[in-house]
Amino acid sequence: MSTTVQPAIITNAARLAGIVQAVGRRSADVPRRWWESALVFGLSLVVYTWIGFRVVAQLHIVNYDILDRMNRALMVWHNNPAKMSAIGFDYPPLQTLLISPLTIFRLGVDFLVVIPVASAFFAGLLMMYLNTMMRRTGIPVFLRIALLVAFGLNPLVVLYATTGSPMMIWLAFLVASVGALYAWYITADVRFIMIGGLAFAVAGLSGYTTLLYFLLAAVGVGAILAHLGADGTEVEGTMVGFASPAIYVVALWTGFNLLLAGNPIYWITSAAPTTTDIEQFTALGLLRWTGELVLFGAPLAILVLPALLFVGLGRNNPFAVLLSLMLTLSILTPAMSVLLGLTDSPMAMENAVPILVMSVIGALWLARSAGEGAAAISGLLALALVASIPWTFQGMRTYKYQNLEKVFTQGILSGESQEGATTKGGQTITLDPALDMGQWIQENVDATGSVLTDNSATYAVMLFSGEPELFFDRIDKSDGPWLQAAKNPVKADVDYFLLTTDGDDLLSEQYPELLSSGELTVVYSNAEYAVVAVPADFAGLTEASAS
Amino acid sequence: MTASIQRSSSRRLTEGVESRVATLLPEGICRTFRVMPYAVVDDQVLVAASDADDEITLQVVAERVDAPVVLVRHTANEIVAAIDDVYPPIEDELETVEERRTRIQMAQMLTRSGLITNEQLQSAMIQHARSGDPLGDILVADEAISEDILVAALSEIHQMQRVGLRDFTPDMEVARRLPEPIAQRHQVLPVADADGTLLLAVQRPLSPELLEEVEEAVQQPVRQLLANRIDLDELIQKVHGEYYSELATSFLMENAPEISAHRVFSTPQKVGGIGFLVLVAICMVFEPMKTLIGLVTLASVIYLVVSVYKFRLTLRALGTHLEIEATPEEIAALDERTLPIYTILVPLYKEGNIVKRLVRDMNALDYPRTRLDVKLLCEEDDVETIEMIKSMDLPPHFHCVVVPDSLPKTKPKACNYGLMVARGKYCVIFDAEDRPDPDQLKKAVIAFNRVGDNVACVQGKLNHFNQDQNLLTAWFANEYSMHFELVLPAMGASESPIPLGGTSNHFVTSILRELGAWDPFNVTEDADLGIRLHREGYRTAMIDSTTLEEANSQVPNWIRQRSRWNKGYYQTWLVHMRNPIGLLLKIGPKDFMSFNLTMGSAYVLLMNPIFWSLTTLYVITQAGFIQALFPGLVFYMASAMLFVGNFVFIYLNLAGSLQRGEFGITRTALLSPLYWGLMSWAAWKGFIQLFTNPFYWEKTEHGLDEEEH
DSSP states (O other), X not given: OOOOOOOOOOOHHHXXXXXXXXXXXXXXXXXXXXXXXXXXXXXXXXXXXXXXXXXXXXXXXXXXXXXXXXXHHHHHHHSSSOOGGGGOSSSOHHHHHTTGGGGSSTHHHHTTTHHHHHHHHHHHHHHHHHXXXXXXXXXOXXXXXXXXXXXXXXXXXXXXXXXXXXXXXXXXXXXXXXXXXXXXXXXXXXHHHHHHHHHHHHHHTTOTTHHXXXXXXXXXXXXXXXXXXXXXXXXXXXXXXXXXXXXXXXXXXXXXXXXXXXXXXXXXXXXXXXXXXXXXXXXXXXXXXXXXXXXXXXXXXXXXXXXXXXXXXXXXXXXXXXXXXXXXXXXXXXXXXXXXXXXXXXXOGGGHHHHHXXXXXXXXXXXXXXXXXXXXXXXXXXXXXXXXHHHHHHHHHHOSSOSSHHHHHHHHHHOSOOTTOBOTTSOBOOXXXXXXXXXXXXXXXXXXXXXXXXXXXXXXXXXXXXXXXXXXXTTTSOHHHHHHHHXXXXXXXXXXXXXXXXXXXXXXXXXXXXXHHOSSOEEEEOSSEEEEEOOTTOOTTSHHHHO | OOEEEESOOSSOGGGOOOHHHHTSSOHHHHHHHTEEEEEEETTEEEEEESSTTOHHHXXXXXXXXXXXXXXXXXXXXXXXXXXXXXXXXXXXXXXXXXXXXXXXXXXXXXXXXXXSOHHHHHHHHHHHHHHOOOHHHHHHHTTSSOHHHHHHHHHHHHTOOEEXXXXXXXXXXXXXXXXXXXXXXXXXXXXEEETTEEEEEESSOOOHHHHHHHHHHHTSOEEEEEEOHHHHHHHHHHHXXXXXXXXXXXXXXXXXXXXXXXXXXXXXXXXXXXXHHHHHHHHHHHOHHHHHHHHHHHHHHHHHHHHHHHHHHHHHHHHSOOSBOOOHHHHHTOOGXXXXXXXXEEEESSOGGGHHHHHHHHHTSSSOGGGEEEEEEEETTOHHHHHHXXXXXXXXXXXXXXXXXXXXXXXXXXXXXXXXXXXXXXXXXXXXXXXXXTTHHHHHHHHHXXXXXXXXXXXXXEEESOTTSSHHHHHHHHHHHXXXXXXXXXXXXXXXXXXXXXXXXXXXXXXXXXXXXXXTTOTTHHHHHHHHHHHTTOEEEEEEEEEEEOOOOXXXXXXXXXXXXXXXXXXXXXXXXXXXXXXXXXXXXXXHHHHHHHHHHHHHHHHHHHHXXXXXXXXXXXXXXXXXXXXXXXXXXXXXXXXXXXXXXHHHHHHHHHHHTOGGGHHHHTTHHHHHHHHHHHHHHHHHHHHHOTTOOOOOOOOOSGGGO
């Protein structure tokens, strides 16, 4: 007989034998329960939106960052012409892009509904991811509910989940990313690496801080795989799968910055404060305020961090080490931002929210690592979270570096509008003038591009008018044409100037005496804004005018 | 374990079988070797044996019992009664007395004459114990003896005359007296008429019932002559080859012309296509910009919808494991006596160089060779391959099937031909260079047993064994990983019409025949067949078993193969969209969309170069007219596809490889856009060929992987 060739087929099973993340070696994941996830998400969304509507519309406590982003999102759909570049390079792009669906219809903007939804939606996602993580931890349903409620009612969380804070966007995706790694470590299923990688990419363009977590996670994944006995090919392949989405989005964003802003790292440098009037800190000061931030905002971290290190190093639990490093990063980030000069609101209390979230995730991992003690640790976690509610609430009233925290507590306690109230940082809460001016423009201006304004100062008016196409702003055709139009508004078919009454806008800088000189007619004004009519014979800043 | 023979023992089988040892040996071993473990005495397992002196029996038992064994002589009746107690007999599966006698005679004849060794006999006996197949067939399949020796032995045992059919020239009138279906089914053929008695070549003596059936069919007495199975098979093909060939070519065309690709475009399609082009031309004259914007919008919408559909499928597959799985335990628990005959169709053309490897890989399948029916389908003009096969003197589970030379000379026609001579309950196609997972056939059998009756096809996964050869093969492996690990399992799970892969699709043979099998005029007959199965209410399931193929490692060869695939996709789309309303009503809106979006991917490949050129041109020149082509929403759609969609597809390529555990080629997935460029090149080639040479089969050259050199 002639055919005797030795079989050389490598079966799938043989091929996968040495692979840590092979199908046969994977632990079973918790069964999918989409309805539970949908329920947690839906309930959180409804509750935060409801609270948010009361806080924003009735108490007038609104995160100003969101107004600018929302205005840009409105321009994405309704500017003339609609343009993607309205997103700009000043903020992480997804902070605007991801809320842009809320502005497809203008109606929601008029009634302030979309502002709380912008943060409540992502807070809902965050709660959903936390719930899934709790299921993977093996926490029984009643304890899950208690934990979610205790965490969800933390006043800091409520503030940022209801007032449109863009932080909720990146935080939701950060939790999704860490949650995917959590699932990966439990199941060894490489799918979660991919999901984690994609989530980090989205989170990275929603908040640049996430990129630091990503770097930690990448190192952690590689180290864990090596620790589990994976060979170089598996580590490399996994790292490619994990890192490529984040690297792609960073490269893409850098490319856009180079092409359109002329500076590939403009997205980093633009985060630097524009004002020099920022408090300087000593090393000791930074240490002190970091401690206070943790103490008032996320006291749970004080317990969780050493416990994670103990479990991680003492019991050979590499994922606990990774989580402890992430928690440490969240604690150190505010101080690092100050040291690197990347923030204009140093040591702000909002920085405590990521610390709190990372502490909760760390505590969940501790519970899972405790085996049969998981329920007991979860119970303790719930108690700690409940206890921290009044503690943090009080901290929000006293902590020095903050935004709307104190005003929020005042509003909650009194139930009265905070219009005109002053924040601890000295900022006055004013929403009515923007609403009022937006309404006036909506009712009295028809011509597209006829209101010249510096959108970086008047974004709230533009937003509340619901008609960004009426404005000739710096985004429409970039700064050059806008300055030309400012100099010769008639040539640019401008009928009105919209200025701030305190002169803190680029148009007022061009015409510093405009409001006081009476040269042009102020057709409408309020405490914050004024609209000035531009007559057909107005020479502006052209040579004719100068002469 | 140690073993010894003891002619008697104080403890006898008649005192009963201890339950803890009763099933130490499988039923097949007990019945074949007439042995029965029945007690443990002094830590030794007592095994009743009718032939306690037989060394083979002792060795077989000792190898299977994890304790010292003692064979104790008992009568056959005592042992059979005990076996029947432990394993209640199923009449159809029991060896008859006649069969047993034949087996023993055969074993004695072959061993005494020194034609086989004790080891060969032992191995064959064990296989017989598992499968119940005739000992002689097993020995031939294992290449321990030749078919001629077996025929001689059977002739001696049954006292039946032999006939040599090699180089025999049949009298067609005589040969065709017996209707082809009977000849094919029983592998018999009239070879001569001797004074009113028809001399019938048979592969094995016919039972009285079968003999009666044959005599009734030919209306005359019949005398059986034993023949070599290989020679007889070739002779049947020679006698009925023309009929097979005609049927292989024209069955579908004549019985279901509306779904045959022998016509590329139907008249309404021609009118519609030309009408659309004229309309576009007119619009271009009057409103060129608006027309271009309209076309760009249409293209963008197609892009978006196809991409979203594919993305949704892959996401679904990423979340779960959607293929039908069979565990090693389930496979081990399969009773081989119940395994059906499995036909393997292997179309070959100018591939003599890889026949040895093919035979090796087919023999490595974990399936009783005696139940394999491997059809090596060769074209008549491919003398080199035919001679190579013949020179290898293959055992009779390999059949060299020579397809008569006729047009169209395509793989589907060869497969149709092979299907007509197939004997298996199930059949599967493998390409010559394929290396299926050894347990794939058993997994397919398990899958067929597990799924509903409407599942007519089970598709195995495909991937490549030479993925590390070069960048092209790595890209190919990335693509296949995504397609077979993510896309197809998701389509299978959602019961969408699946464009079948070229090989490793396992069919229920009878259903396949009923449907007219493959369309010989379609150059992606596999994809087309998947859709036709779906149209007729049948479904395709995926199994978690992989066949490794040779990835094309040379660009020109790859382009040829891929252009054929794309042309076939266009053909398939055109065939099934001849009557879109009818198709919609027949398969429902969900599957109608799925079909169009799946086939639509071939059209997207045509659009790619246009959009890439526009983007590049815009980046370089910032030309205003290009910007004008993408107003508002169209711009957002196009941007989303450019920046998000492209990356997502790159990533899904990577995800497929990760899901499969092929970590070494994840890097190359990041360069997929270059591969897409090649895909578009091939798509355009295929598209142009659709008009210039629609039925031309771009042959792929195999055996280019480095391992062979």
